[in-house]
Amino acid sequence: MPLLDRSPLMGSRQTICDWCIFNDFEKKDVLSHLERIVEPMNTSRIVSKERINSCMTADEAWAQCATSLCIAIPELSDEIARVSTDAPRCLAPNKAKHPMPFTYDLGHRKLPFVSLHYQGCVADLLTMAHEFGHAVQIVASWKSGKGQMPPVAREWCAFISELAILQFNELSSASICSAYNADDNTYFGAHKSSLEAALLDGQRQYQYAWNYPLARYFSQTLFQRCKSTQLSKIYAAGANGGRMLNKLAAEYFGGHPLPFPTKRQNSDSVLMKNYFPEIPTEKSDLPAIEAYRTLGMMTYLDLDYLLGHSEMSISKYYNRLLHHLQTQTAYVVIGDENKPIGYATWNESDQNPEHVEFTRQAAPFGDHLRLQRSLKRRLPHAKTASSKNERSARQAQIAW
Numbered sequence: 001m002p003l004l005d006r007s008p009l010m011g012s013r014q015t016i017c018d019w020c021i022f023n024d025f026e027k028k029d030v031l032s033h034l035e036r037i038v039e040p041m042n043t044s045r046i047v048s049k050e051r052i053n054s055c056m057t058a059d060e061a062w063a064q065c066a067t068s069l070c071i072a073i074p075e076l077s078d079e080i081a082r083v084s085t086d087a088p089r090c091l092a093p094n095k096a097k098h099p100m101p102f103t104y105d106l107g108h109r110k111l112p113f114v115s116l117h118y119q120g121c122v123a124d125l126l127t128m129a130h131e132f133g134h135a136v137q138i139v140a141s142w143k144s145g146k147g148q149m150p151p152v153a154r155e156w157c158a159f160i161s162e163l164a165i166l167q168f169n170e171l172s173s174a175s176i177c178s179a180y181n182a183d184d185n186t187y188f189g190a191h192k193s194s195l196e197a198a199l200l201d202g203q204r205q206y207q208y209a210w211n212y213p214l215a216r217y218f219s220q221t222l223f224q225r226c227k228s229t230q231l232s233k234i235y236a237a238g239a240n241g242g243r244m245l246n247k248l249a250a251e252y253f254g255g256h257p258l259p260f261p262t263k264r265q266n267s268d269s270v271l272m273k274n275y276f277p278e279i280p281t282e283k284s285d286l287p288a289i290e291a292y293r294t295l296g297m298m299t300y301l302d303l304d305y306l307l308g309h310s311e312m313s314i315s316k317y318y319n320r321l322l323h324h325l326q327t328q329t330a331y332v333v334i335g336d337e338n339k340p341i342g343y344a345t346w347n348e349s350d351q352n353p354e355h356v357e358f359t360r361q362a363a364p365f366g367d368h369l370r371l372q373r374s375l376k377r378r379l380p381h382a383k384t385a386s387s388k389n390e391r392s393a394r395q396a397q398i399a400w
């Protein structure tokens with residue numbers, strides 16, 4: 001677990017009050033956010049020793065961290081490129097000397113130093129993405145001249161980078177998602193308890209672990225919901241990072257955590273409960289009713305899965321879906337509970353009938369893999385598929 005990030009501005013003599021001030025948080029806001037974090041169940045770290053499918057080398061993994069963060073937040077591509085090519089790093093340090101991963105801010109506009117043990121396990125890739133996120137945040141903040149970032153915001157940046165690697169590996173590695181979920185156990189378990197105890201007993205001495213629960217929670221509530229420009233601004237916010245993060249979190253307060261694209265099993269899905277009503281099992285004789293029902297399900301799913309579509313004007317939104325309904329290029333996937341879990345729309349190409357381009361894939365409860373599998377069955381003629389990156393018009397991703 002990535003623990004040892006340097007935080008020279010908060011010392012162990014300080015208390016929870018100093019921590020709140022330093023991170024620009026009101027104590028009452030911290031409490032109300034913490035109340036919304038549900039401790040995950042049924043997770044274990046055993047999976048984290050699983051090796052990455054393709055046995056990536058450390059350098060390949062480092063490059064993947066750069067690519068995935070660039071896809072998630074293209075606005076940071078310059079900073080990501082700098083870190084990717086030039087940041088000093090040791091990916092196989094002396095374990096006795098440096099048992100924990102860390103990113104060290106060398107100051108004076110120097111690139112940060114990253115140290116971690118990469119041995120090809122899925123957990124190592126997550127750790128690398130975490131430290132990579134720290135390094136990018138340090139570079140983006142000194143570039144903007146806004147100084148050093150307080151620790152909760154710094155950890156948030158690192159967790160966003162972890163979500164970017166999950167997003168990138170969505171289709172190839174469920175084990176990465178499992179390793180990620182296993183980490184939630186620590187952040188929302190022991191670390192959350194430690195923060196709660198400090199909030200109750202104002203005299204406790206500062207522990208770095210206090211910074212993780214809110215940072216993790218905010219990364220999960222904001223990663224999918226915010227535009228990449230909003231995410232990039234926090235990386236560059238420096239000393240204002242806490243205030244900006246708190247403001248953004250307040251804007252989205254009440255949103256369910258969406259650790260995209262993790263596929264949580266039912267037993268582990270307290271955070272991702274599908275609260276939609278069941279759909280009637282009987283089919284209507286009237287096609288118009290079926291069409292309305294399909295339209296309603298897609299609208300429902302979009303309301304819970306922001307990324308711009310629920311903010312469209314009604315006429316634009318309706319016209320878009322109507323076109324897909326008329327051309328039969330929309331598909332809603334119904335889950336085991338007889339509730340809609342996701343939907344997709346796509347364009348087919350006359351030039352290449354074996355290729356489809358997804359214009360929308362929404363799975364607000366984390367059922368991305370299931371959506372993907374259902375689409376493959378629904379579109380047997382599609383040998384290849386790509387999807388428009390909804391965060392940036394510049395990016396297209398291979399879907400299969």
Ligand SMILES: [Zn+2]
Binds near residue numbers: 002003158
């Ligand atoms: Zn960290």
